Amino acid sequence: MLPSYYEFYNPVKILSGNKAVENIPFELDQLGARRPIIITDRGVAGAGLVRIIEKAFADTTLSIGAVYDETPPDSSIETVNTIAGIYRKTGCDSIIAVGGGSAIDTAKGVGIVITENSEDLMKFMGAEMLKKTMKPFIVVPTTSGTGSECTLVAVISNPAKNVKMAFTSYKLLPNVAVLDPRMTLTCPPKITAATGMDALTHAMEGFYCNQKNPMSDAYAGAAIELVRDNLVEAVKNGKNENARLAMANAACMAGTAFSNSMVGMVHGLGHAAGAVCHIPHGIAMSIFLPFGLEYNSVKAADPIGRLLVHWGGFDEYMKTPVAQRPARTVELVRAMKDTLYGLCGLPRTLSEAGVPREKLPEIAKTATGDGSLLLNPEELEYDDALRVLNEAYA
Numbered sequence: 432m433l434p435s436y437y438e439f440y441n442p443v444k445i446l447s448g449n450k451a452v453e454n455i456p457f458e459l460d461q462l463g464a465r466r467p468i469i470i471t472d473r474g475v476a477g478a479g480l481v482r483i484i485e486k487a488f489a490d491t492t493l494s495i496g497a498v499y500d501e502t503p504p505d506s507s508i509e510t511v512n513t514i515a516g517i518y519r520k521t522g523c524d525s526i527i528a529v530g531g532g533s534a535i536d537t538a539k540g541v542g543i544v545i546t547e548n549s550e551d552l553m554k555f556m557g558a559e560m561l562k563k564t565m566k567p568f569i570v571v572p573t574t575s576g577t578g579s580e581c582t583l584v585a586v587i588s589n590p591a592k593n594v595k596m597a598f599t600s601y602k603l604l605p606n607v608a609v610l611d612p613r614m615t616l617t618c619p620p621k622i623t624a625a626t627g628m629d630a631l632t633h634a635m636e637g638f639y640c641n642q643k644n645p646m647s648d649a650y651a652g653a654a655i656e657l658v659r660d661n662l663v664e665a666v667k668n669g670k671n672e673n674a675r676l677a678m679a680n681a682a683c684m685a686g687t688a689f690s691n692s693m694v695g696m697v698h699g700l701g702h703a704a705g706a707v708c709h710i711p712h713g714i715a716m717s718i719f720l721p722f723g724l725e726y727n728s729v730k731a732a733d734p735i736g737r738l739l740v741h742w743g744g745f746d747e748y749m750k751t752p753v754a755q756r757p758a759r760t761v762e763l764v765r766a767m768k769d770t771l772y773g774l775c776g777l778p779r780t781l782s783e784a785g786v787p788r789e790k791l792p793e794i795a796k797t798a799t800g801d802g803s804l805l806l807n808p809e810e811l812e813y814d815d816a817l818r819v820l821n822e823a824y825a
C-alpha cells in the first residue's frame with residue numbers, strides 16, 4: 432500500500448565506472464570552483480588513492496589548494512574546525528572528500544562551518560538547521576558502505592559528551608558522487624565486509640521502517656541484490672573490479688534509499704555501541720541487523736517477508752510459505768554473517784567484537800536517546816534495548 436504522502440529527493444549526480452575520477456576537474460569547473468581542498472585520512476592516502484585524484488588535475492587549469500589527510504576514525508568537532516581553518520588560510524573554494532564515512536562526514540561538517548561562517552558546529556545539530564547553499568562538494572567514496580555520498584546525513588562525534596551528533600539537511604547532499612572501482616580495490620577484507628554489511632543494513636532498514644515509500648523501495652531492493660551477488664566476492668578477491676564497482680553502486684543506492692526512508696533500531700543500537708565502546712559502525716550493523724529484523728517481524732512482517740525475494744532470490748521466496756518468510760530472511764542474513772566470519776573474522780556477536788558485558792546498560796541507555804528509533808516499526812524502550820543487547824552479546 433502506498434503511503435498517503437511521501438517525499439523523495441536525490442539531486443546527486445553520479446559518475447560510475449573505471450576512471451570516473453578523471454572527470455572531477457570538469458565537474459568542479461561546471462560548479463564554478465577552481466581550488467578544492469581534499470579531505471581524507473592516513474589509510475586512504477597511504478593506499479595511494481589521493482595520488483590518483485591529483486593526477487586527474489595534472490593537465491588542467493584547476494589546482495588543489497590543500498590536502499588534509501589526518502581525519503580520525505569517527506570525525507570530531509575539533510577536526511572539523513582545524514580543517515576549516517586550513518581551507519580559509521589556503522584560499523580554497525570547494526571540497527573533495529576522499530574516503531569512507533569518516534572522511535565524508537568530516538567534509539560535510541567542514542562544509543557547514545565554512546558556509547555558515549561559524550565555529551560552533553553544535554548550533555546546527557538536528558534536522559534542517561542549515562539555511563545556506565553549501566560550497567561545491569564532490570565525494571569519492573573509498574569504502575562501499577555508508578552511502579554518505581548520497582545521504583543528507585552527517586554523523587560527527589562529540590568526544591566531550593561521548594555521543595555521536597547527527598546532522599540532517601538537504602543542503603548536505605553532495606553535488607557529485609564518483610564511483611570509481613580503483614578507489615576501493617585496496618580496501619582490506621574485514622573493512623570491505625563490515626562496510627558492505629552497513630550498506631545492506633541501510634537497504635534492509637530502509638525497506639521496512641516507517642517512512643518507506645515506493646521510490647526508496649526500488650533503490651533498496653536493487654541494492655540488496657547487488658550486495659547478495661557481490662559482497663562475498665569483493666571480500667574474497669579485493670582486486671575484482673566488477674565486484675568492487677557493484678558494491679560501490681550498492682552502497683550508493685542503499686544510501687539514497689535510507690536518506691529518504693530513514694533507518695531504525697539497528698542504527699540506534701549501532702550509534703550507541705559506537706559512542707560508548709568505539710566499535711566500528713559496519714561491525715555494529717552486522718551484529719545487530721538480524722536482531723532488528725527479528726524484533727520488527729510482527730509489525731513489519733510484510734516488508735520483512737518481501738525482503739526475501741531480494742536477499743534469497745525468487746526461488747527461495749516462492750518455496751517459503753508466507754508466514755515463514757520473515758524468519759527465513761533472518762536466517763539468510765545470519766548465514767552471510769557466518770560466511771564473512773569464516774572469510775575474514777568479521778565479529779558476529781558483541782563479545783567477539785570485544786565489548787565488555789558491563790557496558791551493555793550504558794549502550795542501552797544511549798540508544799534510547801537516538802533519533803533512529805523514531806521510525807522503527809516497534810517501540811524500543813530501555814529494557815527492550817538491554818534484552819536485545821544481551822542476546823547480541825552471546
Ligand SMILES: NC(=O)c1ccc[n+]([C@@H]2O[C@H](COP(=O)([O-])OP(=O)(O)OC[C@H]3O[C@@H](n4cnc5c(N)ncnc54)[C@H](O)[C@@H]3O)[C@@H](O)[C@H]2O)c1
Binds near residue numbers: 504531584617629713
Ligand atoms: N553520513 C551517513 O549517511 C553515514 C551513514 C552510515 C555511517 N556513517 C558514519 O561513517 C563512519 C564510518 O565510515 P566507514 O565505515 O566508511 O569507515 P571509515 O571511513 O572510518 O574507514 C575505515 C578505515 O578504512 C580505511 N580505508 C577506507 N577506504 C580504504 C581503501 N580504499 N583502501 C585502504 N584503506 C581504506 C580508512 O583509512 C580507515 O582506517 C562512522 O563515523 C559512521 O557513523 C555515516
Ligand SMILES: [Fe+2]
Binds near residue numbers: 629632712
Ligand atoms: Fe549505517
